[in-house]
Amino acid sequence: MIGLAAFSFLISTVGDPVDANEVAFWNSVLIDFTRLGSAPPPYMSRNMAVLSIAQFDAINAISGHYKPYKYAPIHKTPGASERAAVIAASVAVLRDISNSRRTSYALYLKQAMAELGNSKSVQEGLRIGEESAKAIIDGRANDGTYLSEGKNPVSNAVGLYRESVQADVKASTPFWGRVTTFCLMKGDEMRPHNIDLHSKTYLDDYNEVKDFGGKVSTKRTPNQGETAKFWAFGGGTITPPGAWNQIAAGVILTRKLSLLESSRTYALLNIALADAGIAAWECKYTYNVWRPITAITNADDDGIAETTGDKAWRPLLNTPNFPSYVSGHSTFSSAGATILTALFGDKVSFTYKGDPHFDVKPRTFKNFWQAAQEAGQSRIYGGIHFQFDNIAGLALGKAIGQDVMNMELAPLALINPGSTH
Numbered sequence: 001m002i003g004l005a006a007f008s009f010l011i012s013t014v015g016d017p018v019d020a021n022e023v024a025f026w027n028s029v030l031i032d033f034t035r036l037g038s039a040p041p042p043y044m045s046r047n048m049a050v051l052s053i054a055q056f057d058a059i060n061a062i063s064g065h066y067k068p069y070k071y072a073p074i075h076k077t078p079g080a081s082e083r084a085a086v087i088a089a090s091v092a093v094l095r096d097i098s099n100s101r102r103t104s105y106a107l108y109l110k111q112a113m114a115e116l117g118n119s120k121s122v123q124e125g126l127r128i129g130e131e132s133a134k135a136i137i138d139g140r141a142n143d144g145t146y147l148s149e150g151k152n153p154v155s156n157a158v159g160l161y162r163e164s165v166q167a168d169v170k171a172s173t174p175f176w177g178r179v180t181t182f183c184l185m186k187g188d189e190m191r192p193h194n195i196d197l198h199s200k201t202y203l204d205d206y207n208e209v210k211d212f213g214g215k216v217s218t219k220r221t222p223n224q225g226e227t228a229k230f231w232a233f234g235g236g237t238i239t240p241p242g243a244w245n246q247i248a249a250g251v252i253l254t255r256k257l258s259l260l261e262s263s264r265t266y267a268l269l270n271i272a273l274a275d276a277g278i279a280a281w282e283c284k285y286t287y288n289v290w291r292p293i294t295a296i297t298n299a300d301d302d303g304i305a306e307t308t309g310d311k312a313w314r315p316l317l318n319t320p321n322f323p324s325y326v327s328g329h330s331t332f333s334s335a336g337a338t339i340l341t342a343l344f345g346d347k348v349s350f351t352y353k354g355d356p357h358f359d360v361k362p363r364t365f366k367n368f369w370q371a372a373q374e375a376g377q378s379r380i381y382g383g384i385h386f387q388f389d390n391i392a393g394l395a396l397g398k399a400i401g402q403d404v405m406n407m408e409l410a411p412l413a414l415i416n417p418g419s420t421h
Helices: 002-010 022-036 039-062 082-097 097-114 120-139 200-212 223-232 241-253 258-288 292-297 328-345 368-381 387-407
Strands: 351-353 363-365
Touching: 002 097, 022 039, 022 241, 022 258, 022 328, 039 082, 039 120, 039 241, 039 258, 039 328, 082 097, 082 120, 082 258, 200 292, 200 368, 200 387, 241 258, 241 351, 241 368, 258 328, 258 387, 292 363, 328 368, 328 387, 363 368, 368 387
Parallel strands: none
Antiparallel strands: 351 363
């Protein structure tokens, strides 16, 4: 792909080269641009879903056999260029997300057109891609994304979230739970029950994170510390949604999937990740559960006789600026593992390099679920989540992933032809 190579100087792509697959290439572009903008995880997941849906619906309109998500033209155009459709859909979405890089996208489009030519097939592909992108962009125009910021009420009450003593930063995206979902009916559809601070579960999980998650810990092993840092994905990183897209890219490129199957994989994955972000943040700001750093440094005043406080305790990782319950990492990871397992099976072993912008060693997993469980557990080793955050997040993400697989982008042979989302 000459065009992709020529465009590579404009970006710092993440992970391995993806020039062999146009869908994967644009996926990596959005991941890196979002990282450079330090967008919170929910923003990443929402934008990835819009891009992937536009790509899938465009290709599916040409040669697919699946239920479309949004764009379903009356007349099929089987001879249209799939690659042109992907390019047009991707550029349109990226322009909508990031106006500041319009010149870069225009340059790539010009280079790609010089390679593709101006045949009827290419022109039809470009038209379909633009129409597909417009359908999902217009459909999400008032989805609540730009109303998600605001001031979260801060309370000094026992058990409730307080801004971290590590940094004077406001709570992030407190109204993200109100963003329109992609598959679920609404963000609170699967909300778990709150945690009881006077339960044995809370006491056990309090002691676990206090013992294993501190910046200074005699119980955490070196491997557990490396696990925490490998899955950190905090501010300025590709975030957990970006990580699961990279994991998916490894399978897509290794198996040399077609553009249609690549786009369907990404679309299902990112629909699930987007709803995972909405559902997790809805739960976080409904219950406003405090983080371990607040719980441990204020335990002497929590009214729980069995907890022992430590004013000097600090976590291994910096505490994120939003409430603890449920764990976003766990919810994202479980949703991602559910989708990828459903598509590729539970015996897919892989090695993931992690975020290339940070000094971490690659880690090998026997399947997607092992990676998801490690990602969730890493937050306890990092001292920024309780085990109950992790367990509830894993269950929530799994339920969301299952719903997406049952409801979205199904083979037309299994449903009433012509139905749409």
